[in-house]
Amino acid sequence: xxxxxxxxxxxxxxxxxxxxxxxxxxxxxxxxxxxxxxxxxxxxxxxxxxxxxxxxxxxxxxxxxxxxxxxxxxxxxxxxxxxxxxxxxxxxxxxxxxxxxxxxxxxxxxxxxxxxxxxxxxxxxxxxxxxxxxxxxxxxxxxxxxxxxxxxxxxxxxxxxxxxxxxxxxxxxxxxxxxxxxxxxxxxxxxxxxxxxxxxxxxxxxxxxxxxxxxxxxxxxxxxxxxxxxxxxxxxxxxxxxxxxxxxxxxxxxxxxxxxxxxxxxxxxxxxxxxxxxxxxxxxxxxxxxxxxxxxxxxxxxxxxxxxxxxxxxxxxxxxxxxxxxxxxxxxxxxxx
Amino acid sequence: xxxxxxxxxxxxxxxxxxxxxxxxxxxxxxxxxxxxxxxxxxxxxxxxxxxxxxxxxxxxxxxxxxxxxxxxxxxxxxxxxxxxxxxxxxxxxxxxxxxxxxxxxxxxxxxxxxxxxxxxxxxxxxxxxxxxxxxxxxxxxxxxxxxxxxxxxxxxxxxxxxxxxxxxxxxxxxxxxxxxxxxxxxxxxxxxxxxxxxxxxxxxxxxxxxxxxxxxxxxxxxxxxxxxxxxxxxxxxxxxxxxxxxxxxxxxxxxxxxxxxxxxxxxxxxxxxxxxxxxxxxxxxxxxxxxxxxxxxxxxxxxxxxxxxxxxxxxxxxxxxxxxxxxxxxxxxxxxx
Numbered sequence: 001x002x003x004x005x006x007x008x009x010x011x012x013x014x015x016x017x018x019x020x021x022x023x024x025x026x027x028x029x030x031x032x033x034x035x036x037x038x039x040x041x042x043x044x045x046x047x048x049x050x051x052x053x054x055x056x057x058x059x060x061x062x063x064x065x066x067x068x069x070x071x072x073x074x075x076x077x078x079x080x081x082x083x084x085x086x087x088x089x090x091x092x093x094x095x096x097x098x099x100x101x102x103x104x105x106x107x108x109x110x111x112x113x114x115x116x117x118x119x120x121x122x123x124x125x126x127x128x129x130x131x132x133x134x135x136x137x138x139x140x141x142x143x144x145x146x147x148x149x150x151x152x153x154x155x156x157x158x159x160x161x162x163x164x165x166x167x168x169x170x171x172x173x174x175x176x177x178x179x180x181x182x183x184x185x186x187x188x189x190x191x192x193x194x195x196x197x198x199x200x201x202x203x204x205x206x207x208x209x210x211x212x213x214x215x216x217x218x219x220x221x222x223x224x225x226x227x228x229x230x231x232x233x234x235x236x237x238x239x240x241x242x243x244x245x246x247x248x249x250x251x252x253x254x255x256x257x258x259x260x261x262x263x264x265x266x267x268x269x270x271x272x273x274x275x276x277x278x279x280x281x282x283x284x285x286x287x288x289x290x291x292x293x294x295x296x297x298x299x300x301x302x303x304x305x306x307x308x309x310x311x312x313x314x315x316x317x318x319x320x321x322x323x324x325x326x327x328x329x330x331x332x333x334x335x336x337x
Numbered sequence: 338x339x340x341x342x343x344x345x346x347x348x349x350x351x352x353x354x355x356x357x358x359x360x361x362x363x364x365x366x367x368x369x370x371x372x373x374x375x376x377x378x379x380x381x382x383x384x385x386x387x388x389x390x391x392x393x394x395x396x397x398x399x400x401x402x403x404x405x406x407x408x409x410x411x412x413x414x415x416x417x418x419x420x421x422x423x424x425x426x427x428x429x430x431x432x433x434x435x436x437x438x439x440x441x442x443x444x445x446x447x448x449x450x451x452x453x454x455x456x457x458x459x460x461x462x463x464x465x466x467x468x469x470x471x472x473x474x475x476x477x478x479x480x481x482x483x484x485x486x487x488x489x490x491x492x493x494x495x496x497x498x499x500x501x502x503x504x505x506x507x508x509x510x511x512x513x514x515x516x517x518x519x520x521x522x523x524x525x526x527x528x529x530x531x532x533x534x535x536x537x538x539x540x541x542x543x544x545x546x547x548x549x550x551x552x553x554x555x556x557x558x559x560x561x562x563x564x565x566x567x568x569x570x571x572x573x574x575x576x577x578x579x580x581x582x583x584x585x586x587x588x589x590x591x592x593x594x595x596x597x598x599x600x601x602x603x604x605x606x607x608x609x610x611x612x613x614x615x616x617x618x619x620x621x622x623x624x625x626x627x628x629x630x631x632x633x634x635x636x637x638x639x640x641x642x643x644x645x646x647x648x649x650x651x652x653x654x655x656x657x658x659x660x661x662x663x664x665x666x667x668x669x670x671x672x673x674x
Contacts (some may be wrong), residue, residue: 042498096463100456119437122459123496126433129463130490133470137483145482146474153467159460161379 015331017259018324026080030062033084037131039152048116048124052091055109060220061191061326062087067328068195068209078139078198085148086191088132093155095125095189100159101246144194151190158182167275169257169268171249173231180221181214188217208312212325220332222302225250226295227335229286241282247272251301255294256285264288299333306333352668355661360403363417367399370421374468385453385461389428391444394441397557397665398528404665405532405546408658413536415476422485423502423528425469430492430524432462437496438583481531488527495519506594506605508586517558518551525554539671549662552646557669559639562587563632566623566674578619584609588638592631601625636670643670 003030038049062083069079098111099101099118105111113121129152136145162179165171192213196206228243229252243250249272257268267284289295306329316322375386399420406416434440434453435448442448450458466489473482499516502508529550533543565580566589580587586609594605603622608614626632641667653659 040494040497042494042501044497044501045494047588092463094449096459099459118455119500120497122437123500124495126429126466127490127493127497130486130488130493131465134483134490137479137486140479141479142474142479146471147506148466149470149474151467153464153471156460156464156467157377157379157382160377160381162462163456163460164379164381 010330011161012331012335015327015334018320019063019067019328019331022070022321022324023063026066026083027059027063027069028085029077029080030059030066030087033080033135034087035068037088037174038134040127044116045124045127048112048120049091049128051109051112051115052094053087053262057090059087060332061090061187063328064188064191064213064216064325065195067321067325068192069199070195071316071319071325071334072196072199072201072205074195076197076198078141078144079195081135081139082141082144082148082194082198083191085132085135086187086194088128088135089148089152089155090187092128092132093159093183095121095128097159100163103246104196104241105242119203139198141194141198143197147190147194147197149329153187154182154186158186165249167195167247167249167273167284169249169253169265169273171254173254175249176249176251176254180218184221184224185214185217188220189213192216206317208315211312212309213314216332217332218331219302219329221253222298222305223333223335226252226298226302228252229289230295243283244271244282244285245277247275251298252289252294253285255297256288256292259292259294260288300322306330347667349668349672352664352671355657356400356404356665356668359407359658359661360400363403363407363420364396364400366414366417367396367403367420367424370417370472371424374421374425375465377464381403381453382461382464383455385432385457386428388446388449388452389431390424394427396424397426397669398524400665401525401528401550401553401662402532404658404662405529406536407532408653408656408662409533409536409538409542411532411536413535415478415481416532418472418476419478419481419485419531420467420528420533422472423524423531425465425472426485426489426492427524429462429465429469430496431518432458432465433525434496437500438585440579440583442546442579444553476535478535480534484527484531484534485565488523491519491523493494495523502586504584504586504610506586506590506602506610508591510588510591513586513588513591514555517555517562521558522551522554525557526550529553541652545652548649549646552642552649553666555642556639556646556666559588559635559642560670560672563589563635563639565589566626567632580624581608581619581622582614584612589626590622591633592634593625593629596629596631639670643667651652 034053038046038053040046050176065086095112098113099121104114124318136148158179158181162183165175165179178306189210190213192209193206196209225243228240228250230240253268253272257265260268267288270286271281309329310326313322313325371390375383375390377383402420403416403421432449435450436458440448441451473485495516496516499520502512526547527550529546530543533546550589562580565577565587567577590605590609594602597605604625608618608622644668647663650659650662
């Protein structure tokens, strides 16, 4: 277990600023690669892709690739293509997710599927995935390709797993972790690892980056799931209660269900499993989470994985890149909470 | 224009038998690779994938990869993985297509989306695409990866193009060709080309295989589109009139619309563009196609591309593989018609 740093002393902005500043120049190139590879003579493709690409995502995944490549002393340009590939894989996943979840909003804007239809969202997602693989191939790194192709399979596998388990309120914490391991942590871990791989880092460094990314991804997703019941909509570009309305069984729910009374369990079964909700139910859900410290404990779990992520980086010598990556863990754990 | 061989002298089976027999041993390995890579602890994945994989598709695309690799003297095993990748890419496309087209049947069986839902079809398609890329990476051939990644983008782009144009009965033949070039011919051409590439063929041979596959794919799709208005359901595992019911504008329709009277054009606009159909309309559509020789001329167009495909192979020295590939062109053009 790592030591939990007293995060309260720094603002959210102060924990992410060092990373943003180190990767700024390369991220401008990543953004350019993203725009170039979202081009197509079929107008709907850049329109729909642009809607999501320009919607103010934090681009934390490609930043991981850039930052780990820089930390490992990489001097070439292939990390830019890998980072853009990672963001395309993420964007494709979001497009397909919205179709699967029948979401109406994404990052506070109408979901692409609402504006262009489910069909276009599926197909443009496929196109972006194809473009992602094209960019990876251009780097000529079979190792990076292997890591990212594997992540693509694992992510999809995790989404199917979630689909099969999504309506089961009695899901265990372990089953929930297996889902977010696949659907979120796999891409974080691949993003961090390929940065080191393209820089030719040693085997133990590669394993360290993989672990760093994976645990950071777990922490990130846990916080995301807590924020869905407590975050500020304007900051997140995400409605509070999205997961609740979609009947998603996330850790706050898992904890509440397990810690709750029989009557409370009936509440979760009715609202999430059977999908019978009225307007007051979200507030009741939030009240139950407070009663059982479910959000607080979800954040505690996130701190735990954040601590593992920090320790994973310990084998790297001190550098401003290492410090910025360590700071980004604090950002992921404390953002908007 | 190539010379049209008098095909009538041979049965359908006689034109495909030589190819089937040459690739039989390797195709058994391809089938095994397909089964192994469709495995997952998430039960729904092998169930859903197996439904489609075992549904009696002809596997003509992976056969092209195996046959071209053999023709070019390949002695290794990587062609098996490439062939399985090609089939997975095709299967993923079918799964996503059925969601996009809202199809109820696929190869005469209930479409996967009907049995497992649209969500699962999208996600299992994504999983198979990820597994396809993993297998490609395992071959270590960046050239093959580049060809197949490019095909993945082009296919998705073509599907979006079709989506945007699909309800326009006044589509030109060229616009229709651009769609089938992307959605069908691109994978045929990639399948044929990577077989040669893995065998280390010369640049002009590679170009020949690309052209062979592309033109064979065009011929194949044209015949498919004609069969939708005339084929035998039991043989094809495909309902007659699927395209009509889904409002797809295929070449038989394009020809009928352009050759038809104002009243006939109104018929096509009502049934396909506006989607207002009654039970008699399919028979009226077929009658109009007979009046305007639309099916016959669609097959003539297919013969044209088939002839180009045959000529593309001319630079290869005579061999039983070359002859089997030439025969397969005849099969594609004459099957079940």
